[in-house]
Amino acid sequence: MIKRMGIFSLLVVFSFMSVFSVGSHAEASFEPNADTAILVDADTGKILYEKNVDQPLPPASMTKMMSEYLILEAVHNGEISWDQTVPISDYLAEMSHNQGLSNVMLRTDRDYTVKELYESVAIYSANASTMALAELIAGSTGQFVERMNEKGKELGLGKLLREEGEQYGIDNLEEIAAEDLGDFQFVNSTGLPNSLLNGNHPEGTGADDDNYMSARAAATLAFHLVNDFPEVLDTASIPEKVFQEGTSDAINMQNWNWMLEGTMYGDLDYAPVDGLKTGFTNAAGYCFTGTAEKDGQRLITVVMKADSEHERFTETERLMEYGFNSFSKQEIISANTDIEGYETIEVVRGKEDEVSVSTADSVSSVLPNGGEEEYSYSVELDGELLDEEGRLLAPIEEGQVIGTVTVEYTGGESYLQGDGADQRSVDLVANESVEKAGWFALMMRGIGGFFSGIWITVADTVRGWF
Structure with a gap:
């Protein structure tokens, strides 16, 4: 109402x-090792811990959280369907065979469903698959990027770097980010720097541009993703799955989130974790947006610029343990x-x-x-x-x-x-x-009030005689 x-x-x-x-008292001096970290209650969006959360940084493949949001939204709205086939261009087929990037093998003469490609994005962070779905939804990766930035503003991720930079006469996103003039900017659907796209960067973006998000913006995006489309965790929590099983292009997609039980690094398992998205580039360092549920309480964490693959997960576990042990819903x-x-x-x-x-x-x-x-x-x-x-x-x-x-x-x-x-x-x-x-009742109350007022006046007058 x-x-x-x-x-x-x-x-x-x-x-x-x-x-x-009665419970354990909150740690008085909790301090993660990562340069940037945030801990959020996933139900209310309440920030439980923050460190350097407003400096925009390259988020690498954590950018794909926005792509996943728009994919799930398009399915929900009926723009696309899970069993719909996705056309693969010559460029994307060639890119998918680049072993230096996270990819599954795609060919122009094979049929791939939206669901297959989406799973390769959510589990294996497949870059060519992400771009193929972006083209299917918006017609081009450039138009998809426009949707990403508009959705970012709609979801409250903050101010667009480029728009703020234009007010100060700055064109370079890296310089704008260094000035901390905004909170986010998407220039492609994958999180790769545009320089790795061999001139095939989305229209409207620069050949040397990179994506940016502050930790607060990344946490806000994750907050909306898990609340608006909780089914995202059904796929993000899969530890491994075979893509194109039974074909010559079959590949075992090992989830890059090594905190999930059943992945290749058992020493990093943390049972409550069921998502969400890793990221790494040379500029971004090791990043991870995680989410976990324990005893009915769900937390969201973001760690950026960690020094190693292991550290982004160990720091995430420290944040989550701090959250679960120090806070509860009352x-x-x-x-x-x-x-x-x-x-x-x-x-x-x-x-x-x-x-x-x-x-x-x-x-x-x-x-x-x-x-x-x-x-x-x-x-x-x-x-x-x-x-x-x-x-x-x-x-x-x-x-x-x-x-x-x-x-x-x-x-x-x-x-x-x-x-x-x-x-x-x-x-x-x-x-x-x-x-x-x-x-009638109202009239009688009025009459009663009138005579009551007279009686009080008389009583006060008589009382004054004595």
């Missing part, structure tokens, strides 16, 4: 204590709770002169474990339901929304999307109906 608050509002702040379940306000100072609201023109109210639902948040934390809450009543003195106007229906209760953690918090207030607000509803009083 969408409510429009009127001019009149009541805003009262009360402090109260929320006692958490209920702050229960459903059907009476809010102090708002147990009842005065009603005018009704058969009753007040109505009791309570919260329609509970309010929960991901909080540090252990000890007590102070919260405040504010109550705002819908001004369209009130008279000039702040009283509810009858009639009132049972269950009718009359306002909202918003909880704020006074210890300070930040979210990927704004201030996260929508996750910490709950409707305030009427517990019973109040019918509108008839004209």
Whole structure:
């Protein structure tokens, strides 16, 4: 339900204590080794840890998270279908045979379905497959890149580097990124530097351009990907699969996410992990956007510019363990709770002169474990339901929304999307109906009020004689 608050509002702040379940206390000095890292609650987008998260860096194949988002969106919208065949150009067939890049073998005279190529993207980070799907969806890789950047703005990844650079008269993306003038920029669908595309870079981009994302932007993209299309994890969690099994081009696609159980590096297994996307180029270093679920809580992490393949995973595990051990989802306000100072609201023109109210639902948040934390809450009543003195106007229906209760953690918090207030607000509803009083009852109340006023005046006058 969408409510429009009127001019009149009541805003009262009360402090109260929320006692958490007993658990380990958050580490006081947790510090990852990676240059850039972020830890996010996947349900609310609340940031639990951050380090150098706003500097745009080359994300390498983590760029493919946006390509995957647009592929899944196109399937969902009916633009393409999983069993649809995908044409392979001579250039993509040639590129797919480049063993220096992550690829599966493609040929112009064979049929490949959207599902086959998508699996090679999500599991094996296949570059030519990504470009083939981009061309299928948008008509060209250049038009697909335009979609990527528009979707990035729509999802709240931040400001486009190129647009910000134009305001300052800077054309080179690398210089713009160094000035930290934006948050992201996509120049192709794969995450490879354009210089590796042998002159076949998307129209509208430069031959030496590279993709950029800040860790915050990468986490925001992952947040939307796993929430808007949770089926992405069904494929991203596959440890290995054979592409074109039974043909001369068969290749065993070993997932580059070595934290998954069943991959080639058993010492890096971390059971809760089920995604999401690795990346590496010389400019980007070793990157990884990970996600894991444990005891009903899902986390998202981003590690960028790690020194080695192993370090990007060991640092991710440290971040995740810190998150799972130090934070948990706690209920702050229960459903059907009476809010102090708002147990009842005065009603005018009704058969009753007040109505009791309570919260329609509970309010929960991901909080540090252990000890007590102070919260405040504010109550705002819908001004369209009130008279000039702040009283509810009858009639009132049972269950009718009359306002909202918003909880704020006074210890300070930040979210990927704004201030996260929508996750910490709950409707305030009427517990019973109040019918509108008839004209006779209202008239008698008026008469009674008139004579009551006279009696009070007389009593005050008489009292003054003595």
